[in-house]
Amino acid sequence: MIQEKELYRKVADACRWETAEAFRLQSRIHRLRWFDRSDIWVKRDDELSFGVSGTKLRKHASIIPSLKQNGIEEVVVIGGSHSNNVLSAAQTLTENNIRITPFLLGPPSQKLGNAKLFELFVDDSEIHWISRAHWSHCEDLVNNYVEKRKSLGIKIFVLPEGAHHPLALPGSLSILTDTLRNERESGVRFDHIFIDAGTGMVAQSLLAGAAALERKTIFHVVVLADTFENFKSGLSRVIQYTEAFLGVSLTSLPAYRMYYPATARSFGSTNSTIFKEIKRIARKDGILTDPVYSAKLFLTAKQAILDHALEGNILLIHSGGGLALTGFMDHPMFSAVVG
């Protein structure tokens, strides 16, 4: 077990919180009216940044200082053409004068939203497109490229898909230290916390951090992009990273449940239920949600709260990603809902 102060100090050091240029990782909480209950709250990680999705800002907050300290000049970023992590990295790396070399699945038949915005940062000719048929060889292709660059004396780093990497751990753990701050400031202690998972890095860090503090909360993870099995193997890796980072051994995890999305199960897919929910959340609570992550989190949380008759204080983490909505503005389902 570790004390909260000690956890805070380690996260603060890794994210260089004492410096003026550090990413600000404090987000507020407020009550939701969305569900006609007074004990459901939302954590507004979507407010952490306009361009970088909330969870990505947390991850990059510890990755970037480490890259700078190690004199990294170039980063290979791997992911989908519409990935929030790829679009986020284009911003955080460029800002820090680190060259981004994208290896992306694609090209997509149609460039929308994030993929279009990405080309503000990187020219299409600089993207290493990998077709779906060759995607399983991505690692070899990246390794070949990295060896070539290294032989030229360039200091290069590879950022895996979704930034699931030990360097992202301290920043990811900030979701926990910041939620504890929210609890202190509001006087509300959360019995249930809902979070979405892509690669699962942030959700897994939340669980591992809660284990280190021996915090008793029930966590609800909406697994959007992967299988429960892969989430659990990612969790084992993050537990190891956490043990190394905090110098503790984690013997038991807090209680957690995993869910697949209540609707539009496959990653990135949408349907009219989702667009209706996006409109409902906007009308009722004044919050923008996106169809890939947060709207599915809200819908699935609603279902889980009903199915399991959840009582007590409930927190939904809105992880951001609103820019992805730009890719759906001309979607017929969007138009059908907005009218």
Ligand SMILES: *Cc1c(COP(=O)(O)O)cnc(C)c1O
């Ligand atoms: C990437 C992302 C997630 C998932 O983060 P992981 O750490 O990969 O699980 C959730 N929400 C949004 C908006 C994201 O961009």
